[in-house]
Amino acid sequence: MSLTLDDVRRVAALARFTLSPEEEQRYLGQLSAILEAVAELEALDTSGVVPTSHATLGEVLMREDLAQLSTVSTKVLQAAPARVGTHFSVPKILD
Amino acid sequence: MALTDLSLMELSAQLASGMASSVEATRACLSRIGAVDGQVKAFLHVDATGALAAAEASDARRRQGRPLGPLDGVPVALKDNFLTEGLPTTCGSKILEGFIAPYDGTVVRLLKEAGLPLLGKLNQDEFAMGSSTESSAFFPTHNPWDLSRTPGGSSGGSAAAVAAREAFGTLGTDTGGSIRQPAALTNIVGLKPTYGRVSRFGVIAFASSLDQVGPLTRTVADAAALLQLLAVHDPKDSTSSPRPAEEYLAGLEGGVKGLKIGLPKEYFLEGIDSEVGAAVMAAAKQLESLGATLVEMSLPHTRFALATYYLIATAEASSNLARYDGIRFGRRPKEVRGLKELYAQTRSEGFGAEVKRRIMLGTYALSAGYYDAYYLKAQKVRTLIRQDFEQAFAAVDLVLSPTSPVPAFKLGAKVDDPLAMYLMDVFTLPANLAGLPGVSIPCGFTREALPIGLQLLGRPFAEATLLRAARAFEREHDYFRRQPTLQG
Numbered sequence: 001m002s003l004t005l006d007d008v009r010r011v012a013a014l015a016r017f018t019l020s021p022e023e024e025q026r027y028l029g030q031l032s033a034i035l036e037a038v039a040e041l042e043a044l045d046t047s048g049v050v051p052t053s054h055a056t057l058g059e060v061l062m063r064e065d066l067a068q069l070s071t072v073s074t075k076v077l078q079a080a081p082a083r084v085g086t087h088f089s090v091p092k093i094l095d
Numbered sequence: 096m097a098l099t100d101l102s103l104m105e106l107s108a109q110l111a112s113g114m115a116s117s118v119e120a121t122r123a124c125l126s127r128i129g130a131v132d133g134q135v136k137a138f139l140h141v142d143a144t145g146a147l148a149a150a151e152a153s154d155a156r157r158r159q160g161r162p163l164g165p166l167d168g169v170p171v172a173l174k175d176n177f178l179t180e181g182l183p184t185t186c187g188s189k190i191l192e193g194f195i196a197p198y199d200g201t202v203v204r205l206l207k208e209a210g211l212p213l214l215g216k217l218n219q220d221e222f223a224m225g226s227s228t229e230s231s232a233f234f235p236t237h238n239p240w241d242l243s244r245t246p247g248g249s250s251g252g253s254a255a256a257v258a259a260r261e262a263f264g265t266l267g268t269d270t271g272g273s274i275r276q277p278a279a280l281t282n283i284v285g286l287k288p289t290y291g292r293v294s295r296f297g298v299i300a301f302a303s304s305l306d307q308v309g310p311l312t313r314t315v316a317d318a319a320a321l322l323q324l325l326a327v328h329d330p331k332d333s334t335s336s337p338r339p340a341e342e343y344l345a346g347l348e349g350g351v352k353g354l355k356i357g358l359p360k361e362y363f364l365e366g367i368d369s370e371v372g373a374a375v376m377a378a379a380k381q382l383e384s385l386g387a388t389l390v391e392m393s394l395p396h397t398r399f400a401l402a403t404y405y406l407i408a409t410a411e412a413s414s415n416l417a418r419y420d421g422i423r424f425g426r427r428p429k430e431v432r433g434l435k436e437l438y439a440q441t442r443s444e445g446f447g448a449e450v451k452r453r454i455m456l457g458t459y460a461l462s463a464g465y466y467d468a469y470y471l472k473a474q475k476v477r478t479l480i481r482q483d484f485e486q487a488f489a490a491v492d493l494v495l496s497p498t499s500p501v502p503a504f505k506l507g508a509k510v511d512d513p514l515a516m517y518l519m520d521v522f523t524l525p526a527n528l529a530g531l532p533g534v535s536i537p538c539g540f541t542r543e544a545l546p547i548g549l550q551l552l553g554r555p556f557a558e559a560t561l562l563r564a565a566r567a568f569e570r571e572h573d574y575f576r577r578q579p580t581l582q583g
Contacts, residue, residue, distance in 0.1 A: 015455055015458045017454075017455070027451070031459070034456060034517075037401070037405075038405060041476055042472070044396075044479075049475040049476075050478055051478060052477040055303075055305070057290065057530050075197035076197050080423060080424065081424070090437070
């Protein structure tokens with residue numbers, strides 16, 4: 001599977017990036033090279049191998065589903081680029 | 096001897112005996128930072144006021160005979176991906192320029208509760224993605240041993256600050272080698288604990304199944320002391336292990352008699368700098384003369400580790416970095432027409448090239464039609480890599496290799512070739528994939544006086560054995576006493 005410019009544009013859209021034409025070409029080249037390098041995994045026989053979906057080396061830890069009060073909300077709002085009272089302000093979504 | 100020439104443990108002893116005060120030690124660090132950081136550029140932010148206030152509080156406690164613990168008053172500094180309440184936290188990125196952390200991460204809280212003054216925040220590759228600290232959005236850090244070279248990365252600032260005697264110890268994070276590789280390039284000790292040993296709560300995430308917090312220090316005992324403080328179960332991190340920590344300092348001088356040390360043949364192939372290879376083999380022979388048994392072994396899936404890492408880490412990063420959308424924190428462009436434009440402009444302007452590259456690679460690997468071939472495949476190969484180590488550790492206690500295939504490289508040498516940069520981590524990233532603890536320790540210098548690092552990997556939660564073996568080698572040399580000559 002070799003990467004095309006359409007692939008780069010599609011992926012950039014998914015990642016919410018705007019790329020210049022020069023950037024599109026540059027990433028096309030670099031990502032193609034990287035994907036070629038990772039293609040060697042295809043040749044490896046992994047039939048019957050269980051994927052590692054948990055990184056922890058023991059059991060997955062559980063806890064009681066109890067709500068706790070969070071007290072950092074005012075401090076978190078202080079970091080907001082734009083806010084209205086206790087709300088984050090965003091551009092209009094619906095016209 | 097200047098105060099800043101002391102190791103962390105030596106300072107701890109002097110604080111306990113009253114020979115030095117925390118304010119003196121903190122002032123010494125601040126003065127050193129003032130003298131050399133213009134050249135080294137390890138720090139993104141220095142908090143002199145906060146550090147001195149903490150130092151004064153520490154000295155007051157000592158006068159009353161109530162120190163918080165053995166490290167009360169020892170000044171340290173942190174990589175800029177640790178949330179530190181009230182201080183800027185940028186992760187080396189423009190997208191978080193001006194962001195003031197609203198709370199302390201768990202590890203930061205543990206350091207403060209133990210009384211350690213925090214000198215400031217250290218430079219890093221942007222979002223911890225890199226092996227040279229050159230992808231920092233602000234400026235590169237320079238290797239104190241040769242200012243024209245990189246200190247490695249992504250915890251380059253953390254490593255350079257210790258090497259340059261600007262702090263008695265620092266913390267970094269290691270996702271594919273980002274503590275161990277810069278430690279190797281700067282003649283210091285860098286420890287990546289077992290996955291789950293240290294809390295990641297309040298540490299800005301790059302790849303959640305790979306990231307680990309660890310110390311960078313001048314000596315093995317220093318690293319052991321910091322690890323002891325941080326190896327605590329944290330209910331706020333669902334991957335934090337409840338397994339109680341061992342005593343890392345108690346058995347440190349125990350030596351290596353009876354230990355079996357494996358040399359994986361796949362880690363000693365071509366591509367390693369000849370001086371690095373020679374120094375590491377000499378170190379292995381020395382450990383043998385100290386009572387260890389060297390065992391030739393194989394980790395057959397080693398050559399697939401780089402590809403596996405670059406699919407899993409980038410996939411996880413693409414998910415973790417989706418939160419940088421200009422809504423709740425960080426920079427937001429002023430003139431935007433709508434929400435989609437807000438996202439695209441924030442991210443396009445705020446992220447650097449390496450970050451964008453990795454997000455796009457990860458997005459591609461997870462996207463419909465490619466998920467099975469890339470991400471799922473990589474997770475299966477990850478299992479095979481883990482199994483290689485499980486089999487290895489049935490026969491050996493430790494695995495030995497070079498940390499980095501080459502010594503510190505020139506600034507700018509690899510920035511245009513991403514794959515060449517990724518190859519810097521070939522020996523370090525398997526430990527992240529397998530969740531194993533690893534340490535890099537100084538093992539010599541090249542003819543050009545560049546540091547060489549030796550890596551030891553251990554079984555899960557066997558940091559005590561790892562540190563004991565590292566110490567056995569360390570005490571045969573004086574590498575940890577050597578300092579770069581920096582004109583202040």
